[in-house]
Amino acid sequence: MAWRSFLTNLLHTPLRRLLAAWVELRLIEPEPEQLAIDRHLPTLYVLAHPALSDVLLLENLCDRHGLPSPRSRLDVGQRPLRACLALPAAKRRFGRRSSPTPPFTPLIDHLAAHPEDQIQLVPISVFWGRAPGKRFGLWKLLAADSWPFTGRLRRALAVIVNGKNVELHFGAPLRLSELLDTRPSAITNRKVARLLRVHFRRLRTRVLGPDLSHRRTLIDGVVTSPTVKQAIAEVASAQGRSEARIEKRAWRYGREIASDMSYPVLRFMDRLLEHLWNRLYDGVEVQGLAQVKALAGAHTLVYVPCHRSHIDYLLLSYVLYREGLMPPHVAAGRNLDMPLIGGLLRRGGAFFMRRSFKDNRLYGAVFNEYLHRLLSRGHPLEYFIEGGRSRSGRMLAPRPGMLAMSLRSHARTSLPGTSGSGRGLVFVPLYIGYEKVLESGSYLKELKGLRKRKESPLSVLRVLGQLRQPFGRVAVNIGEPLHLDAFLDRHTPQWRSQRALSRPPWLTRAVPRLGTELAQRINAAAALNAVNLVALVLLATPHRAIEARLLARQLRLLVTLQRRLPGAPHVSLPEGEPEDWIARAADLGFIERRDQALGELVLADAAQASLLSWYRNNVLHLFALAGLTAFAFHYNARLRLAELHDLVAPSWPILCRELFLAPSASLEAALHAMLETLADEGLLESWRDAWQRPRGQLEANECLQLLGRLIQPTLERGFLLLTTLLRRPSGTLSREALIEQSRQLAERLALLSGLEAPEFFDVRLFDGLVESLQSEGWLWQEQQCLHYGQSLERAARQASTLFDPALRQRLLQITEAR
Known part of the structure; x- marks a missing residue:
């Protein structure tokens, strides 16, 4: 045995060094320093399947970060056990699939004899490239890491081709003693292996997504489905044409709609977008992604971001790919299916839809079936519930189309006996906040009455001409996920008994409620930044001019209000001080700073003010209650709490609807808390049982007026x-x-x-x-x-x-x- 170990080490050492020189880990999750490994306990690393490259990669990583070595041996039983092993792969013999015995029996027997000992299992998943699994394709056959486990030749090619694009994921350490019970060790052995396989399968689904059919196979399944076949027969009968001719039209619709996600294009887009973000932005800040990773393996995710820019879907796909999540299939307008650009987007996961197709029975059936097949197979999706980009900066009223189709698909999928039943659908609201958006100039022209310019490759070239301008930072904030089953059970409990209907009556009530709830959750994850904070204050002045000192005080007040009484639970605040935010807005060209003998002034001309209104509207909802409270004191010097409540109560529900705010459980309690906060900040003072503007404090009164002018x-x-x-x-x-x-x-x-x-x-x-x-x-x-x-x-x-x-x-x- 000693000579075998010597030969193994002699062979592994140069391979490890070669691997260390060639391979770059693009993502390690979680970071080794954050891993909850007890370094004093015996540690067994468990791989999803046997692969020498994975073992050597893990050895290099553990040596570099001081983790327990996978080369060590655990002293259990008569034979020491290596500290790194793989779950044995199932084999086929005589046409039957056999499951080899998992290798944990020695550990289980040892712990049964020595209950005072502890052994921790650490699951390890390594991805050499991240190809969405397809049943066909040359790239899959050669090198990409996809759903089927790779053979030795493919793995060697994967190491060569994907050596600069490797991910390693640590699972949470598992104490083996916690899984022991009175049952025989053979049963416990299988139980441990089953838990690990579930972990590996969910993580693989999260990273690679479900298996993809070839595009032609998927379209063929859509066109030959019973619902589309029925639509073909109805349209052929109504138009007096042959079913074969209408079926060709259905095929044409399928090709027009379907995406063709390609791993080489995903990698190309990743490199391209990384370069683009580095040119355009100073950084992309992501908040709240951990909760999405926890859901991704076992749920079908539908990402619903706000829509402020064409960059939105590119940015989100980039962020998810970078963070080890499968990029979603994105619903894009047919106007983007233009030469060159459309093909690239389609291979990056975009599927295209017409703006309206309620009068086209066949197109609607094909699109509905295509969407259903994506959702029922668990593919992550992304679409914008607003329908189009917001030209005003506000959250637009949700459109019902995609939400209704998603709900109908979920009802079909959750029927007992269907392949997708038991897999929950979760909506993930996202807020994407820009310090400077690419389209701000065109939005301003459209608000003034000019027609929207049609997208074309030339418009993309015009955007590329802006790459030398500074565009600040971008924030991607994840809101509170919405579990669809729980939402429907709460609002329309009859949905389970009526889910077999093609157009269930509960749908007309559920869709608007769902849209409003998602819009509120998107707004609840807003990002405050330097530009929208400055816009809030500067546009509240009568002549778009303010002293820099007063501006800084008001900016500090707004952030303090959010810290003490947040307008939404998942809001992110900017780093730095008010002086830094003013300088940031000036650097981005939104304001002018002018030195005066009596102190610096901050101004905005008419064009800058019009642009700033877009950024103010992004976050105006966060200060609705504060602004409403302050506004009540503009022409009322003193108010009791009951008087204030009676004065603003009729307006508050209307404001909440317009700004997509979740109404307070008790408006009176919220107003009382706001009054106390404004008093603590010196903007109001308590007088007997009432509240009043502070007497003899001109600057405090000016700050209160600025706050009230927000709303x-x-x-x-x-x-x-x-x-x-x-x-x-x-x-x-x-x-x-x-x-x-x-x-x-x-x-x-x-x-x-x-x-x-x-x-x-x-x-x-x-x-x-x-x-x-x-x-x-x-x-x-x-x-x-x-x-x-x-x-x-x-x-x-x-x-x-x-x-x-x-x-x-x-x-x-x-x-x-x-």
Whole structure:
């Protein structure tokens, strides 16, 4: 035995050195320093399958980080056991699959005889490249690490080809003694192996994703599915054409839709995007990804980010790939399926959809079936519930299409006996926050009325021309995941009994609730940064100019409010001090700093102010309650808590709906906490049983006014709409007429007051206000006209005391003149 060990070491030493010189570990998870290994206990490393390259790689890593050596031997039983072993692979003999006996029996017998001893098992997974498993493909046959275990030749090629793209994942250490019971050691042996195999399978699913069919095979399965076959027959009958001709059209739709994820393209995109981010941004900060990794192996994930830029889906796929997660299949608009760019996106995982296909029965059936097959097989998905990019910077109202299709697919998948039953679907909300977005200039033009420019390869070249500009940092924040089964059980418990229906009645109630919940969770993970903080303060000034000293104080106040009373649970705050944030905004070109004899001033011209409004709107919801509380003291010097509550209570639900905020459990308790916080910051003071503006403190009063002006445009927009509505008797205005008259009134008021904010009279915001009033029961529609009651009139009269009397008089004059 000694000579065999000597020969093994003689062979392994040069191979280890060669491997150390060639291989680069792109990802080690978790970092060895964070691994919860007790270095004083005997340690057994367990590999998913036998591979010399994995053993040598692990030996190098353990030596480098001072971990227990895999070359050591555990003194158990009559023969010492190596500290690194692999689960034996199943073999086929005479057409039958045999499962070899797991190798843990000596350890189990030793612990049974010596219960005072401890042995820890550490699962090790090594990935040489990360190819999504496909049943066909030259690359899979040659070198890529995919779902089927590799042979010796393929593994040697994998080491050569993928030596610079290797991942090593440590599992949580497992105390073997905790798994022992009174049952025979053979049963415990199989139990330990089963636990380890489940861990390896889930991790492999998380990193590689489920097995992929070849694109042609997948499309063939879609077209020949019963639902698409039925649609083909119906369309052929309705149009008087042969089914064969309609089937060809279905094939064409399938090719138009389906992605063709390719591992070489994923690697190319990874290198390309790494270079792009280094040129564009100062860094990408990711927060909350640990909870996604914990879910990825056993659940089907649907990523639902906010949509602010074309960069969003590239950025998210890059982040997930870099962090050891399988990049999702991304739903992209058909407008992006253009020459060169479309093919690259398709091989990176994008599948393309038309903007609307409700009138195309066949296309809808093909798309629904394709989406169902992705979800039922457990592939991670990504789509934007807003439908398109937000030109105003706000969270847009969720569109029902993809959510409804996902819910129908989940209902089909969860039927007993189906292949996907038992695998939960989890929505992962994400907030992507930019210090400077690539499309800000085009958004500004579109808000001013110019038509959206059609995407083309030339537009990509125009973007590349901006690479020399600074774009700051990017934040990717993971919100609270939403488990779909639990959500449906809570809101529509009848879904389980009706899930076999193709169009179940609970769907019309569940989809809007789901969209609102996801939008709230996205907003709850917002990222505060230097630009949106400066925008919040500077745009609250009357003339877009402020003293640098006062700006710094107000910035510090906003961050303090978020620390003490966070507007959302997963918000991230910027590093550094207010002076650093001001300098950052200036470096990115959003503000001008001007030295004066009496102190530095910070200013923004009209163009800068219009751009800053987009960034302010990203995070305005975080300060809705603080702004509403402060605004109540603009024209009310002193208020009791009950008076404040009565004053703002009608407006608060409307604000929550417009800004996608989760309403407080108790508005009165939230207001009391906010009053105390503002008093601690010196912006209010307590007087007997009431609260009032601080007397004789000009700067504190100015800070309170700036805080209140954050929410002032939103409140004034609602007041404009109510003024327009209540000037006419109930039942005399249609919804469309109310929205258009309110928009015209807002536009006129903005021009008269010199307000450079096109979004102030954005028709979509007025449409959302009407919908919110209807949802809250203030308005209802009969015979195409809107009706209201005395309760709305009383609430409007009470809320009018919040506003400047001069504004009320001007609105009265404009509406009377109309």
